[in-house]
Amino acid sequence: MTILKPLAPQSNVTAETENLWQRISRAVTTNPSVLPTMAAVLIFVGMIVYGEIAYGRILQYNTISNLLINNAHLIILAIGMTFVIMTGGIDLSVGSVIALSSVAGVMLANSGWNPYVVILLMVGIGTLMGLTSGILIQYFNVQPFIATLAMMFLGRGLASLLSTVPERLADESPIRWFGSQFKVIDGEKVNDLVLTPGGVIAVVVLLLAFFVLHRTRTGRTVYAIGGSESSSILMGLPVTRTKLLVYVISGTLAGIAAVVYTSRLGSAQNITGIGWELDAIAATVIGGTLLTGGYGFVLGSGIGALVLGLMNVLITRDGGIRPEMTTIITGSILLAFVLLQRIVTKKRE
Amino acid sequence: MSTQSNTARVRELIRTPFFWGIVAILALLALNVIKDPSYLALTINETNGNVVGNLVDILRASAPILMIAVGMSLVIATGGIDLSVGSVMAVSGAVSMEFLKGASNTNSVGVAMAAVGLALIVSALLGAVNGVLVAYIGLQPFISTLIMMLAGRGIAKVITSGQNTSASSDPFRWIANGYLIGLPVVFFLAIALVVVVGLIVRRSALGLMIEAIGINPKASRMAGIKPTGLLLTVYIASGVLAGVAGVMSVGTVMTVDISRTGYQLELDAILAVVIGGTSLAGGKFSFSGAVVGALLIATLDKTVLFLGVSSSATPAFKAIVIVVLCLLQSQRVRSWFIQRRRPPTTLSESKAQQPREEVPV
Numbered sequence: 001m002t003i004l005k006p007l008a009p010q011s012n013v014t015a016e017t018e019n020l021w022q023r024i025s026r027a028v029t030t031n032p033s034v035l036p037t038m039a040a041v042l043i044f045v046g047m048i049v050y051g052e053i054a055y056g057r058i059l060q061y062n063t064i065s066n067l068l069i070n071n072a073h074l075i076i077l078a079i080g081m082t083f084v085i086m087t088g089g090i091d092l093s094v095g096s097v098i099a100l101s102s103v104a105g106v107m108l109a110n111s112g113w114n115p116y117v118v119i120l121l122m123v124g125i126g127t128l129m130g131l132t133s134g135i136l137i138q139y140f141n142v143q144p145f146i147a148t149l150a151m152m153f154l155g156r157g158l159a160s161l162l163s164t165v166p167e168r169l170a171d172e173s174p175i176r177w178f179g180s181q182f183k184v185i186d187g188e189k190v191n192d193l194v195l196t197p198g199g200v201i202a203v204v205v206l207l208l209a210f211f212v213l214h215r216t217r218t219g220r221t222v223y224a225i226g227g228s229e230s231s232s233i234l235m236g237l238p239v240t241r242t243k244l245l246v247y248v249i250s251g252t253l254a255g256i257a258a259v260v261y262t263s264r265l266g267s268a269q270n271i272t273g274i275g276w277e278l279d280a281i282a283a284t285v286i287g288g289t290l291l292t293g294g295y296g297f298v299l300g301s302g303i304g305a306l307v308l309g310l311m312n313v314l315i316t317r318d319g320g321i322r323p324e325m326t327t328i329i330t331g332s333i334l335l336a337f338v339l340l341q342r343i344v345t346k347k348r349e
Numbered sequence: 350m351s352t353q354s355n356t357a358r359v360r361e362l363i364r365t366p367f368f369w370g371i372v373a374i375l376a377l378l379a380l381n382v383i384k385d386p387s388y389l390a391l392t393i394n395e396t397n398g399n400v401v402g403n404l405v406d407i408l409r410a411s412a413p414i415l416m417i418a419v420g421m422s423l424v425i426a427t428g429g430i431d432l433s434v435g436s437v438m439a440v441s442g443a444v445s446m447e448f449l450k451g452a453s454n455t456n457s458v459g460v461a462m463a464a465v466g467l468a469l470i471v472s473a474l475l476g477a478v479n480g481v482l483v484a485y486i487g488l489q490p491f492i493s494t495l496i497m498m499l500a501g502r503g504i505a506k507v508i509t510s511g512q513n514t515s516a517s518s519d520p521f522r523w524i525a526n527g528y529l530i531g532l533p534v535v536f537f538l539a540i541a542l543v544v545v546v547g548l549i550v551r552r553s554a555l556g557l558m559i560e561a562i563g564i565n566p567k568a569s570r571m572a573g574i575k576p577t578g579l580l581l582t583v584y585i586a587s588g589v590l591a592g593v594a595g596v597m598s599v600g601t602v603m604t605v606d607i608s609r610t611g612y613q614l615e616l617d618a619i620l621a622v623v624i625g626g627t628s629l630a631g632g633k634f635s636f637s638g639a640v641v642g643a644l645l646i647a648t649l650d651k652t653v654l655f656l657g658v659s660s661s662a663t664p665a666f667k668a669i670v671i672v673v674l675c676l677l678q679s680q681r682v683r684s685w686f687i688q689r690r691r692p693p694t695t696l697s698e699s700k701a702q703q704p705r706e707e708v709p710v
Contacts, residue, residue, distance in 0.1 A: 092495075139681060140675065140679040140681055141679050142675045142679065145491045146619070147672075147675070149619070151668070153616050153664035154665050154672075157661070157666065158662075161665060281492075322511070324511050326503070330499070331496045334496055335482075339486065342486060342487065
């Protein structure tokens with residue numbers, strides 16, 4: 001756990017450049033597992049520079065703010081996934097939790113339920129699904145990926161039972177407020193720095209997760225479980241409670257992501273979120289969290305989500321790459337980072 | 350004495366891993382019969398002598414599931430998992446349809462065989478990629494096959510350039526829709542492949558070695574079993590069998606639906622294996638169990654449709670079944686059952702036999 005301390009300066013952008021460089025090189029030499037996070041930051045910067053040179057109009061207010069707004073749900077999902085993967089587990093159900101939660105939410109809101117109750121219910125559906133996976137995994141010894149795979153199909157099936165057509169959220173529904181844009185900086189023409197409550201939620205959740213993971217007992221227990229579960233039990237840490245908690249956190253955040261995504265899109269469908277579990281895993285892995293657990297950096301997951309979002313922007317700008325290729329490219333990036341992790345962990349052994 | 354041996358026999362039957370699977374199939378069929386008393390009726394089509402009926406439909410629908418379930422059994426026996434089977438089915442279907450669409454003289458048997466062969470080669474390649482990642486690079490099976498599950502569907506889309514390609518070829522169609530001595534060809538084909546694979550792994554030491562890897566990779570390596578080559582073979586086999594399943598499932602409609610062919614079938618395969626009594630922890634497999642599992646899933650699919658529930662909702666029912674089965678496999682639930690069984694047995698006089706009965710399967 002103490003090995004992770006050198007990571008902290010990385011987020012401290014105000015440090016002097018030479019000092020920062022020294023710290024970074026020391027961090028890499030003392031702990032090679034920060035290498036993937038570094039790689040993610042480098043790739044993000046590299047993609048921005050490449051995009052700016054090749055296509056232009058990347059480093060400007062509206063592109064950057066759209067990047068945050070359009071990927072707010074993915075950032076939130078990746079944060080939840082980071083908690084789960086850090087304990088050595090996996091949550092494959094997040095995509096269909098979003099489908100179930102948003103379809104149920106939109107249908108209830110349209111049938112005249114109080115929108116604030118609906119929002120709570122949407123988050124609650126996620127919590128419930130996460131709790132179910134957690135109980136299956138912790139108390140009944142089901143492997144995490146089987147339990148969450150079952151939840152994935154259960155969520156998708158229940159969403160399909162509710163409706164198989166796109167459900168449109170009423171225009172005057174207060175839920176849309178989360179997707180409403182307000183200007184922070186008024187630029188020329190459409191080049192404004194805008195924010196949505198959804199985007200703000202993503203940033204707040206990210207900072208909260210960083211605080212919880214690095215500054216609270218629960219967070220340190222999450223790291224400890226990933227390092228060695230049996231040692232954590234012997235140390236007297238609340239392993240059962242914490243392992244249950246990470247799945248509840250992941251489910252709840254998927255519920256919040258459903259609110260954020262639905263409010264931005266204004267509609268929900270039972271096929272929403274197919275493959276998002278891979279995006280969330282990819283964002284987490286790109287951000288430097290080891291799939292075997294124990295090592296990770298939640299701010300890195302945020303960067304990972306933005307890398308994936310920026311990749312989509314560049315693919316759209318390029319126009320030459322067919323949209324069918326995106327899943328292949330995401331898969332290849334994930335594969336590359338998993339292989340990088342494999343090399344790094346082998347070196348440490 | 351004779352009654353005791355009878356009860357022992359019944360108990361042994363109940364303990365057969367796939368006994369409850371057979372019970373579930375019968376229960377589902379009974380449910381259908383209650384709704385429509387003529388459900389089980391089989392009629393013989395007078396013009397061509399083929400048997401027609403719901404039971405034949407179930408046999409036909411179970412064929413692709415059976416194929417991927419057999420591959421999945423082998424993979425799970427090594428302690429791994431293959432989440433990519435559904436996507437490999439889509440790729441295999443896409444390859445064969447694109448080939449047939451581009452080929453001239455599609456009604457010749459040779460061209461149809463070439464389409465099937467090409468599809469199987471591509472499927473084997475995808476399986477080999479999984480195998481190399483798991484066996485030689487040492488990635489976790491579920492993450493490498495998860496990547497293949499999502500990338501595979503992308504590959505299928507690239508092959509057909511995002512279209513749902515259709516083609517026509519009578520010999521190819523015959524594989525999926527044809528009849529042999531009155532019964533569907535697919536079912537014979539599936540059973541034949543299961544028997545062949547079963548003979549290969551059970552009549553040689555292959556099956557034993559695969560199970561050994563699943564029980565303890567380190568110990569099996571010390572016993573002289575090389576896991577890398579075997580793992581690669583198992584994942585290639587799973588890929589090829591998924592390819593066969595893909596050919597079967599696109600053959601029925603002669604169209605590959607890139608987003609629906611094989612979609613969510615990885616759950617069916619896992620479910621079939623679990624119903625067959627194979628533990629997901631690895632170390633053993635049972636093909637007869639997989640056959641029962643595949644038949645149960647096909648029956649479940651048909652029943653859900655027959656009862657008028659939207660077909661896109663079937664995953665929910667399957668998820669519930671798999672959760673229940675996983676719960677039944679877990680130690681905690683078993684200990685509940687044993688505790689509940691204890692009071693009556695201690696009251697009865699057969700105290701001496703009790704400890705033996707308690708041992709969980």
